[in-house]
Amino acid sequence: MFLNQTSHYALRAMTGLVRAGNSKPVKSGELAEKTDVPSHYLSKIMRKMVEAGYVRSQKGHGGGFVMNIAPEDLRIIDVLTASGFDIDEQPCVFGWEMCRNEDPCPLHPVWKRLKDSFNEWAYHTTFEDIRRESQDIEDKFKR
Amino acid sequence: MFLNQTSHYALRAMTGLVRAGNSKPVKSGELAEKTDVPSHYLSKIMRKMVEAGYVRSQKGHGGGFVMNIAPEDLRIIDVLTASGFDIDEQPCVFGWEMCRNEDPCPLHPVWKRLKDSFNEWAYHTTFEDIRRESQDIEDKFKR
DNA sequence: TTTTCAATAGACTTGCCTATCTATTGAGAG
DNA sequence: CTCTCAATAGATAGGCAAGTCTATTGAAAA
Numbered sequence: 001m002f003l004n005q006t007s008h009y010a011l012r013a014m015t016g017l018v019r020a021g022n023s024k025p026v027k028s029g030e031l032a033e034k035t036d037v038p039s040h041y042l043s044k045i046m047r048k049m050v051e052a053g054y055v056r057s058q059k060g061h062g063g064g065f066v067m068n069i070a071p072e073d074l075r076i077i078d079v080l081t082a083s084g085f086d087i088d089e090q091p092c093v094f095g096w097e098m099c100r101n102e103d104p105c106p107l108h109p110v111w112k113r114l115k116d117s118f119n120e121w122a123y124h125t126t127f128e129d130i131r132r133e134s135q136d137i138e139d140k141f142k143r
Numbered sequence: 144m145f146l147n148q149t150s151h152y153a154l155r156a157m158t159g160l161v162r163a164g165n166s167k168p169v170k171s172g173e174l175a176e177k178t179d180v181p182s183h184y185l186s187k188i189m190r191k192m193v194e195a196g197y198v199r200s201q202k203g204h205g206g207g208f209v210m211n212i213a214p215e216d217l218r219i220i221d222v223l224t225a226s227g228f229d230i231d232e233q234p235c236v237f238g239w240e241m242c243r244n245e246d247p248c249p250l251h252p253v254w255k256r257l258k259d260s261f262n263e264w265a266y267h268t269t270f271e272d273i274r275r276e277s278q279d280i281e282d283k284f285k286r
Numbered sequence: 287t288t289t290t291c292a293a294t295a296g297a298c299t300t301g302c303c304t305a306t307c308t309a310t311t312g313a314g315a316g
Numbered sequence: 317c318t319c320t321c322a323a324t325a326g327a328t329a330g331g332c333a334a335g336t337c338t339a340t341t342g343a344a345a346a
């Protein structure tokens with residue numbers, strides 16, 4: 001798997017929230033069911049999104065989660081980072097701690113190409129892209 | 144992490160073996176030390192490389208592991224697959240089991256771009272590329 | 287004010303990937 | 317034939333991410 005389970009869940013949840021629109025808050029339970037993420041686990045992930053400022057939460061009656069940022073201003077990297085993924089902690093495949101471009105490990109040149117592709121994707125794809133490209137696709141979160 | 148620890152180890156080990164040349168077998172312990180992989184764990188991984196036919200092993204005195212395929216014929220995807228990584232088991236980030244191009248999940252278009260980049264890298268990079276691009280780099284497997 | 291709803295917090299459990307340990311098998315050297 | 321070396325096999329343990337459970341906090345409705 002490219003990303004860990006938590007990151008997957010985070011991307012799903014934010015996609016679900018963006019697609020739900022901003023008309024009214026989306027309840028954790030609803031979002032969990034829609035995105036097929038374990039509900040209590042989703043709560044933990046959404047908390048991180050709230051802390052990062054990408055989502056607002058409302059307790060109590062009629063409460064739930066609402067987007068707090070325009071989809072075009074939210075990139076995939078932002079959600080991944082907020083969910084705990086740290087691109088800089090991804091070591092070179094060699095596991096050599098101090099591997100840098102100027103002082104590389106043997107697999108560095110090859111590995112760097114993969115990493116660059118990933119970064120291109122994660123830094124340049126926004127949730128507006130996701131929304132636009134998925135607007136003709138119906139929700140099919142359930143397996 | 145893009146790949147799991149085992150896949151990292153496999154790539155390191157095979158890189159180490161390719162760089163060691165074919166003059167004489169490389170002992171498991173030596174390869175383990177050179178690539179900073181736990182030695183007993185490396186043995187298990189090398190076993191898979193042997194089973195896949197990429198490496199020959201020799202027991203006993205003077206034994207060890209030798210490449211059994213030309214570096215230009217061994218792709219990254221081959222080593223990943225042999226080590227247990229299954230590209231087709233990598234579900235769409237939505238976790239929707241039946242997600243295909245013709246019948247996609249909401250994140251499919253975006254996710255596909257990442258997957259395509261990865262495949263381009265894994266299917267088109269050979270260990271000859273790795274050897275060539277690393278020939279001016281000294282071994283620095285230890286962290 | 288009370289009731290109900292829904293997020294939050296944190297402790298706890300589970301499960302799997304890694305890693306280790308202890309034999310055993312097999313091959314060459316002497 | 318025996319000794320040593322090194323891969324192989326399988327059982328066992330460790331550690332961390334993932335998932336669950338229970339209680340608490342906070343807000344709106346009645």
